[in-house]
Amino acid sequence: MTAPAGRAPTERADAARNRLRVLEAARRLLAADGFTELSLDAVAKEAGVGVGTVYRRFHNRPGLVYALIEDNETRFQEAFTRHCADGAPSAHDRLRAFLHGMAELVDDNRELLLLAEASAPAGRYRSAPFRRHHEQIAGMVTELAPGADAAYLADLLLMAYTPGLFDFQRTERGWDVDRIKGGLDVLIDGIGAAEEADRRLSHQ
Template identity: 85%
Template structure:
């Protein structure tokens, strides 16, 4: 008879996690990162402070959970795109992936800058970076067999370095559309290599 209770607790914990992450997103959108505290998130989510601290321990834990949750949403959206009728080409998939990544970084810029500041090279060892690299590598290898797909995957991921992306957006004043056009130029160059 303990199994149903355990399932209910897991479902309740999952609901609380979603409530906490949604509350953190609302607070970030309204007040920015400087005002984000676990106490404020608990109040906004309508859960006890202990619930938030048990799950995330500290603010960086909450930040990484938000990043991981946003990554999962991005991956699900990309998988839906790839499953559409007509099977998109490697070039179309690569373009959709890179454009989606630009939107993901734009939407999470403050969180990613904080993560980069706390562990500057940490992103290169993170599961999302490895996953992105493998995905891009596969699409590049399909688009242009014989190129150094691993190197090109690194190159195509460089524009998403939070500090560089933020510099382009704030200091250079570039909009996300310009960044996407630059990525399109890189994709065209890779595709042209395959056509030779």
């Protein structure tokens, strides 16, 4: 039997609610106990849903990990969209906000991203979020510096978020996120300055 026109099926709404409950429960457990203690059984108990519901939706722990990463990516993109709609910021300001937001996103999800990197070291470069980030950054770089190799520069900027490197900087080097953001600002300013220098030379 189909649902009446204009109404989503009850099962679909319940599934969406359960998915949110499971992801929020997983975040709470990660914050409290770290990834090593995360299990689908524990998440189901924390979320107040049946274990079968969690297994049917996510299949295994890696499936839950990637769902958390994708959900965090969605939140990041929504926040960036709101920023872009607020006062129509310049390409420089949008790129800066994007890269700063990425630094916070990676820092908040280091355990998850390190696990994903360990399971498929080169998988990051083929993932939908990486392709999306590359396209967005390349577009902003093109707007900021039309004469630059935007595709290469997007790759270069995204290297800053390689989970293993980012974690090394945070733990072994002891750098805080503001220091990483500051380094990214220098790169952004350098891209803009190089474009301006080229423009001056072309008009001499």
